[in-house]
Amino acid sequence: MREVSRVPGPGTTSLRRPRVLVTGGSGFVGRCCLPLLTPDFEVHALSRRGRGATDGVTWHAADLCEASVTERVVAQIAPSHLLHLAWAVPPGSWPAAPEHLDWTAASLRLFQAFARAGGRRLVVGGSCAEYDWTAGVCHESGTPATPRTLYGAAKRAVGLVAERWAETSGLSLAWARIFFVYGPHEPDGRLVPTIARALLRAERAACTTGAQRRDYLYVRDVAEALTLLVRSDLEGVVNVGSGRDVAVRDLALAVAQRLGRPDLLGLGDRPGSDDDAPLVVADVRRLTGGLGWRPRYTLESGLDETIAWWRRQVLEPKRMAHS
Amino acid sequence: MREVSRVPGPGTTSLRRPRVLVTGGSGFVGRCCLPLLTPDFEVHALSRRGRGATDGVTWHAADLCEASVTERVVAQIAPSHLLHLAWAVPPGSWPAAPEHLDWTAASLRLFQAFARAGGRRLVVGGSCAEYDWTAGVCHESGTPATPRTLYGAAKRAVGLVAERWAETSGLSLAWARIFFVYGPHEPDGRLVPTIARALLRAERAACTTGAQRRDYLYVRDVAEALTLLVRSDLEGVVNVGSGRDVAVRDLALAVAQRLGRPDLLGLGDRPGSDDDAPLVVADVRRLTGGLGWRPRYTLESGLDETIAWWRRQVLEPKRMAHS
Numbered sequence: 001m002r003e004v005s006r007v008p009g010p011g012t013t014s015l016r017r018p019r020v021l022v023t024g025g026s027g028f029v030g031r032c033c034l035p036l037l038t039p040d041f042e043v044h045a046l047s048r049r050g051r052g053a054t055d056g057v058t059w060h061a062a063d064l065c066e067a068s069v070t071e072r073v074v075a076q077i078a079p080s081h082l083l084h085l086a087w088a089v090p091p092g093s094w095p096a097a098p099e100h101l102d103w104t105a106a107s108l109r110l111f112q113a114f115a116r117a118g119g120r121r122l123v124v125g126g127s128c129a130e131y132d133w134t135a136g137v138c139h140e141s142g143t144p145a146t147p148r149t150l151y152g153a154a155k156r157a158v159g160l161v162a163e164r165w166a167e168t169s170g171l172s173l174a175w176a177r178i179f180f181v182y183g184p185h186e187p188d189g190r191l192v193p194t195i196a197r198a199l200l201r202a203e204r205a206a207c208t209t210g211a212q213r214r215d216y217l218y219v220r221d222v223a224e225a226l227t228l229l230v231r232s233d234l235e236g237v238v239n240v241g242s243g244r245d246v247a248v249r250d251l252a253l254a255v256a257q258r259l260g261r262p263d264l265l266g267l268g269d270r271p272g273s274d275d276d277a278p279l280v281v282a283d284v285r286r287l288t289g290g291l292g293w294r295p296r297y298t299l300e301s302g303l304d305e306t307i308a309w310w311r312r313q314v315l316e317p318k319r320m321a322h323s
Numbered sequence: 324m325r326e327v328s329r330v331p332g333p334g335t336t337s338l339r340r341p342r343v344l345v346t347g348g349s350g351f352v353g354r355c356c357l358p359l360l361t362p363d364f365e366v367h368a369l370s371r372r373g374r375g376a377t378d379g380v381t382w383h384a385a386d387l388c389e390a391s392v393t394e395r396v397v398a399q400i401a402p403s404h405l406l407h408l409a410w411a412v413p414p415g416s417w418p419a420a421p422e423h424l425d426w427t428a429a430s431l432r433l434f435q436a437f438a439r440a441g442g443r444r445l446v447v448g449g450s451c452a453e454y455d456w457t458a459g460v461c462h463e464s465g466t467p468a469t470p471r472t473l474y475g476a477a478k479r480a481v482g483l484v485a486e487r488w489a490e491t492s493g494l495s496l497a498w499a500r501i502f503f504v505y506g507p508h509e510p511d512g513r514l515v516p517t518i519a520r521a522l523l524r525a526e527r528a529a530c531t532t533g534a535q536r537r538d539y540l541y542v543r544d545v546a547e548a549l550t551l552l553v554r555s556d557l558e559g560v561v562n563v564g565s566g567r568d569v570a571v572r573d574l575a576l577a578v579a580q581r582l583g584r585p586d587l588l589g590l591g592d593r594p595g596s597d598d599d600a601p602l603v604v605a606d607v608r609r610l611t612g613g614l615g616w617r618p619r620y621t622l623e624s625g626l627d628e629t630i631a632w633w634r635r636q637v638l639e640p641k642r643m644a645h646s
Contacts, residue, residue, distance in 0.1 A: 067390065096491030098435055104484055105428030112421055144467070153487040157480035161427055164476040168419030 021079035024086030032223035074113035133277035179241030183219030184309035206269035210249030218302030241282030344402035347409035355546035456600035502564030506542030507632035529592035533572030541625030564605030
């Protein structure tokens, strides 16, 4: 375990707060991290779209895929801590998008710029897609990281290089493998938004049979884990999940019931895909034991908040644009 | 196995020969590949230093770490085949060089530019450093690719992404994991050049005990394997090695004996390193079975040629500058 001594940690009396840069700060997960960091960090957030809604955050509009922009912005901010969550691919092109290659390169450039600017503690959003899903229960060191998808391969590639590079360059790195996340602002095309949007429009939602079991965690619990990681000096790969698996069918039903339209749920309307491994669940002993993290939400309370948000979002879209 | 139909292969009667771009064309391995390709390819070679010595090759001076340069040069050449061997790190900084991150990014950019320019067949120089060396005998799919070094991690990262990306983009990709290479023009700092240079100056060459066993292959045999891969449609990871292991001590002694100074060989003068796994040798059944490759050189005949070259190089450096 490497010591992070240059930058005072939380609880340290200091004239200057540590400075964290959050990439993807206006994204699904990033936006939830910001308010958890503002109490004891000087928070800078980076987004292509410019500023988000969180108070007490300095926003920087920048596209990390432009090399010179990254170098300039990071040098100017000179953060001691970096939480890298940005990874943007055009909707619909996800599995085969060449942008996964761009983000692989952009992430490695960002880490170099961070180190050159004097940064010390780096936390990166990886993915459960890095694992071989035939394993079922995924353990940080025991389960082979042999991804089946281009996205998983790109995340794994960045993690492989980052981990070895941190060793040689003196950075403290935690690589968070995030499992299945749901909550407000979840991007379209994924399970919960697809069902919620369809049912709120009184349309049928086509699903697979949903027999596959997955590890779902509410976005605010994910953010809590990530921001705890930013504050800690725990290094290496850390799974971020609930440690519990739920049948996708049961999650879909829970969403439909909260919207009062279980009749519109078309379980079995869509064929399953090759990616539908029967079980994908995180071994979370590093997260709970090494970091003391505990989820604040159950699947029930997380879904209550999520569906309440979707109701507002779809029924009152204008008023809720910045919620 | 994907068909490579747009570009006529060798032996096909055609008005236009297939066009191959070789990166690192003036490098240790690349320079040996060029003359093997000129009979049936229109050969373009790329090098930061500009032109090399091979006849019948069109040279392009370009630094692949500059994104816009890559895009422009590759679009201009529009190669059907790409043999990517470039990977340059400043001497002395090898294990921890941030340039490994730059080359990871540069390689992914190059592959995208190649695909955009209509390229179809891609062969990349990977490394045995991608393997977990505790395995001893390294097999393409059976041995975990969990590299210990930043260099190995960077190569593995590129390979991971390239393999998944080839699947989704329709490229035909072979990833050559090259084992230990020796021969003329081998870069300084490696085993054979270090011993040859020292002994030719009548200086003592400090070595480890050399008990570790490695898979050494003469550079022209490596080039033969790589250029066979360029012509074939064999996909996925392919080990490029001799399939035979030799104790580093015995290789060092063979070099010293050819230079007539075994007395100057300081075996045990240097401590071993953690990287000194007892055995690293390639399983070459894919290379021999899938490609029909056979080495033309024994360790003895390869070393004869190598040491003859080093003698000329050190004793008559000016005359030999372009040999």
